[in-house]
Amino acid sequence: MKGNEAIAISAIRNGVDGYFGYPITPQSEVMETLMKEKPWETTGMVVLQAESETSAVNMIYGGACCGKKVMTSSSSPGVSLMCEGISYMAGTELPCVIVDVMRGGPGLGTIQPSQSDYDMIVKGGGHGDFHNIVIAPASAQDMYDYVDWGFELAFRYRNPVIILADGIIGQMMEKVEMHPSKPRRTAEEIRRDAPWATTGKTPDRPRNIMTSLSLDSDIQEVFNRKLARKYAEIEANEVKYTEYLTDDAEYLFVAFGCSSRICEAAVDELRQNGVQVGLLRPVTLYPYPFTRIGELASGMKSIMSIELNLGQMVNDVRLAVEGKCPVGFYGRQGGNIFTPEEVVDAFLKFNNLK
Amino acid sequence: MDTADIKKPENIVYRKPALITDNVMHYCPGCSHGVVHKLIAEVIDEMGIQESTIGICPVGCSVFAYNYIDIDWEEAAHGRAPALATATKRLCPDKHVFTYQGDGDLASIGTAEIIHACSRGENIVVIFINNGIYGMTGGQMAPTTLIGMKTSTTPYGRDPKLNGFPMVIADMISHLDGTAFITRQSVHTAAAVRKAKSAIRKAFEYSEKNIGLSFVEIVSTCNSGWKMNPVDANKWMVENMFRKYPIGDIKDILK
């Protein structure tokens, strides 16, 4: 199935309570698939087409307040609109999953694949001092698996989780293995697992108020520091990456999402020509595998960040490398995709091997 | 019989509603918000629906409504309360869900959200406080500010050529098929308060019938923003606001 369809099917099979979205290329198949599957007749999952991305994200804000597993999906311009709600949810400490199937920008840009929202999502995603947990799928199988993993992280940390995909992963058709399905949680389970949620005030507890507002600087600061502790815990426990042929590597590619798959082919091609290259694919973009990239940097002749943008993640690679070896960048923009050969050429040029 | 004989618990005919908390309201003296909060608290208590009611606060003066009524609350971003309410009600259909929004929140930044919630026929209650001004940010022009009305951003009075015309939201949404009950009330006299309370109760009852959105507009005062004392503000409201925003039911699909 397509990556976008995998998201929809996974949501139904993993006990998601609600999806609220607005059509935008290249991810409209998510809502289309959900509407076709009619999960409200089977699992009771709510699916609703909102009037805008602004409204969609605020619908999941409302759903998350009730302790429900709620999600939305969109593409770059739509996610810009959602940044307001993402910030409010971070400030209210609410779990949710948001899928950004990136396209070329800025502005309306193109509808072709890109990775140009790295900075917006990993560094920002709305106003104020906060982090989204960001996970980057590289296959349709990942799209399927990350929905459930995303909700696990979202509820464990009461924090928005963003699945940062791109048009290639969304549109690409691949075989997907579907794990046993999970039921939706019952009202009792929600009251037990999310005692903070607006489930209706009962005599046994004070009223629950879901808000990100505090007019008192000291109270706000205490809250900000609480968030900082949570982020430190996330950074300590949740960093995830994969490595390909790094054991004997003298050079390293760092690439996420679809770029990592193209880089894998580039690694194979270079190795056939006797160049010992490896690949590190960050699976979590926040928290970022700074430590591992730093360790690898000590033994490398150079590291290149390969991205479908003007060079966004490369700044994190530089932070991780801390000057231990030269750091290069190669990318294409506007919805154009590099071939493995182009990556090989860029590599040879950067390392003066040509 | 002297006063001391009358002041016995068995003779109480009116007291602070049970669901109004002991927090001192931050509203200015004479502000309509306090009265409307009280009516909502009474209706929820009388219907016995405290455990099933979820309120959605706006941004504006009533952003802190959650401090005053003893129910579960969600605090929305500016204008987005109907979106939160939509999801809350659809995901928890057994709950009573209402939004409480001012004119800046509902009629300006949140027009898309309210119009579409009405159009979809969400089974929620919307309480709309229309005092023709932005209270919390210091008395700026609202979409509902009357022509000629002075605010801090219309210091010479609202001029339609410069600022456009006032929006009559309740009438606008009455044309949408998803709305079930739309009424416009006020709370400046005891009789008005009683009528407003019946309207709020009806709105909550309609929301149980799954027949669409119920909308209660309360034409209100903002005496601080209007730069009047509370009693004069009530008079000014009757003489000016009621002309543009006449009191009464606008739509009731069960009638």
Add this chain to the structure above:
Amino acid sequence: MAFKGAIEIDAQHCKGCGVCVANCPTGSISLSRMVNGKGYNYAEMVGDACIGCSACALVCPDSVITVYRVKI
């Protein structure tokens, strides 16, 4: 049937807005010359004409009025 009433005002939480005064049909409330802890001239019951109609309490935004009523 006639009624006689009385009101009790939580003076410390009254903001002295005067809306109750304007709504009282029997002229039984006025604003005190004294101020409360917040500096407001709080409302107080005056005379013995109160009929316990609750008009004052209904329009009170701060819910500070309790109303008592007996048949006489």
